[in-house]
Amino acid sequence: MKDLSTQYLGLQLKNPIIVGSCGLTNSLAKIQEFAENGAAAVVLKSLFEEQILAELNHNVKSWTVDYPESYDYVREYTRDNVVSEYLELIREAKKNAEIPIIASINCVSSDEWVSFAKSVENEGADALEINISLLPSDPKKKSEDYEKIYFDVIENLSGLISIPIALKMSKYSSALANLVSRLSWTGKVSGFVLFNRYYRPDFVLENLTVQSASVFSTPDEITIPLRWIALLSGMVDEDFAASTGVHDGEGVIKQLLAGANAVQVVSTLYKNGAPHIKTMLNELEEWMDKKSFNTIDEFRGRLSNK
Numbered sequence: 376m377k378d379l380s381t382q383y384l385g386l387q388l389k390n391p392i393i394v395g396s397c398g399l400t401n402s403l404a405k406i407q408e409f410a411e412n413g414a415a416a417v418v419l420k421s422l423f424e425e426q427i428l429a430e431l432n433h434n435v436k437s438w439t440v441d442y443p444e445s446y447d448y449v450r451e452y453t454r455d456n457v458v459s460e461y462l463e464l465i466r467e468a469k470k471n472a473e474i475p476i477i478a479s480i481n482c483v484s485s486d487e488w489v490s491f492a493k494s495v496e497n498e499g500a501d502a503l504e505i506n507i508s509l510l511p512s513d514p515k516k517k518s519e520d521y522e523k524i525y526f527d528v529i530e531n532l533s534g535l536i537s538i539p540i541a542l543k544m545s546k547y548s549s550a551l552a553n554l555v556s557r558l559s560w561t562g563k564v565s566g567f568v569l570f571n572r573y574y575r576p577d578f579v580l581e582n583l584t585v586q587s588a589s590v591f592s593t594p595d596e597i598t599i600p601l602r603w604i605a606l607l608s609g610m611v612d613e614d615f616a617a618s619t620g621v622h623d624g625e626g627v628i629k630q631l632l633a634g635a636n637a638v639q640v641v642s643t644l645y646k647n648g649a650p651h652i653k654t655m656l657n658e659l660e661e662w663m664d665k666k667s668f669n670t671i672d673e674f675r676g677r678l679s680n681k
């Protein structure tokens with residue numbers, strides 16, 4: 376029996392496999408199923424900035440009165456009391472699943488939504504993952520304008536919450552090593568998740584329309600986060616979780632060799648179901664056995680750039 380335990384965001388995880396934020400982490404039953412199948416932690420489905428703002432803003436009607444479309448948009452988001460349901464999910468998950476629960480917020484600004492983070496902490500979330508959705512497509516904005524959002528968000532959150540903060544990064548950054556180093560210097564971030572996987576448009580040649588490419592990754596997509604974790608993990612002290620393209624035990628091992636503290640898996644669980652976590656853990660143990668490693672720390676970071 377190998378020791379698969381690892382530290383991530385100051386949390387002691389029994390193994391390196393975390394279920395990443397997705398539609399599957401939106402229900403207590405699913406979270407429990409993942410926990411029963413060996414998941415070390417779960418990142419809840421993200422709550423979106425617009426959802427939080429809509430529920431925080433008591434006079435939502437007055438600020439949207441000139442823009443009926445935006446009111447419809449807000450109403451659409453708030454009709455199910457998503458925010459209070461989210462807090463309830465954290466509470467229930469903490470009570471019923473004996474693994475760390477990481478809340479997730481998806482944002483595009485450092486706006487007033489940050490006050491909501493306190494409620495997430497109060498409900499018992501073990502950490503908060505912030506997914507800052509930056510697609511630098513505005514020709515009027517410079518890289519600094521986009522990067523400033525990361526700094527503003529963590530500045531606004533620090534002092535407000537004491538649970539660890541992980542930043543789920545966009546791979547569309549012109550100088551990622553510099554950005555991650557500067558974020559590290561703030562001393563306010565506990566970890567980085569590389570990377571967010573954006574919605575990908577694709578074209579239908581038959582009728583000249585746009586459609587969504589597959590929302591699921593393929594195993595070969597692991598190479599981009601693998602490169603960046605190998606480059607960055609020895610450069611800063613914060614933890615790294617790999618996201619995108621980890622589909623099997625081999626993917627888990629590669630990311631650990633690059634220096635990741637943990638991996639997040641999503642697409643492979645949609646395809647293979649929760650029991651696949653056990654399969655990945657068995658593959659990791661078998662490989663460790665073959666290589667005579669007893670703990671993750673004996674090989675973590677062996678193939679990092681450092």
Ligand SMILES: Cc1cc2nc3c(=O)[nH]c(=O)nc-3n(C[C@H](O)[C@H](O)[C@H](O)COP(=O)(O)O)c2cc1C
Pocket residue numbers: 395396397398420421422479481506543570571572590591592593618619620621639640641642643
């Ligand atoms: C259906 C679906 C829903 C997702 N929802 C979220 C979300 O709410 N917040 C988030 O940060 N990432 C979300 N993701 C992205 C995943 O967390 C992950 O970063 C991405 O799928 C790449 O990992 P994978 O290769 O293991 O699938 C979603 C992915 C899928 C497939």
